[in-house]
Amino acid sequence: MAIAAPPIVHDPIPFGSWRIAETRAYAVRHYGLHRARLIAPKVIVEHMTENASFSETFNTFAPDVPDSELHELPGTCAHFVIDTNGTIHQLVSLKWICRHTVGLNWTAIGIEHVGFREAGVLGSIRMLRASLRLTRWLQAKYGITDNNVIGHAESLSSRYHRENVVRLKTQTHGDWPHRFMVTYRRDLAAE
Template sequence: MPLAAMPPIVHDPIPFGDKRVAETRAYAVRHYGLNRARLIAPKVIVEHMTAGPTYASAFNTFAADAPDVELHELPGICSHFIIDTAGKIHQLVSLKWICRHTVGLNYTAIGIEHVGFSEAGVLDNTRMIRASLRLTEWLQAKYGISDKNVIGHNESLSSPYHEERVARLKRQTHQDWPRKFMVKYRARLK
């Protein structure tokens, strides 16, 4: 796969210091049996919706490093990238670190958030979908990730890379980017 051109990316890092690295390592041990905080040779790209109206609201949620409201554990949730409604790509976390965005896949997945409440809204927003596809295609080329491993959060349980050691979370997923929207998204990848 030839390397696609890197799209314009604004670097807006959230705090990811020693404390968060240690929390991420402890998370990886608990959930995957891996004693590392590093994202090594990612195999999956997971598309998400912020379920919020602004880039700032998503950034603040991820930067807080607070126990999440759903699973109540640390590190706080985060994503590597957020694409705002104007189509600007923001990188929050270096691709060298695991981010907590998809139960069962964080150890091998890159997370991309889209600001908004609906997948149709992203697909119909020319600037946003163009930026999303460019970012995804660049990441695919950089890491050799096939189209079938570009998934929506809702498709996480069907990924061959899904692995979860915590029994109560083995079937946990979210509703964003279900298959009906991801079929359309994947069809637009080059």
């Protein structure tokens, strides 16, 4: 069954030929893949921005500079950002790999939620509704199952996780841990 896309505001970050080349080099190093394209994604990863606004998030992802944690290029990014008022912003085309989850970037769509706490998203009708609608649409578009909609903190348990860089094989973040994703996936199933 086809699901209509939710309203999406296109706010692309710079993703020119240099960033595409860096993404391809990243995919070779980390996954042994000679491509920058996101082909038939299998996972959707939910994230928290750890800041208070869409503009802060945009300004974090737009510059193509080494990230502060892993010090690599291309710069980190996500495909979508959900603002506190429920506006869905698309930063990167779904045809490109984004650096948002170590071990899964090769097959994952990244969705950031503006804020600091998952409970803030789950308690906001606008944010939660936008997030669920976007996630459901992406699932329908790519045939992604509910169990492959994960929180960043669940990345290591994904059957699609793979990482060639030894020091990063167990690297993850704490946002959207299992206890919050149980609620999120329950709400997603009811959507």
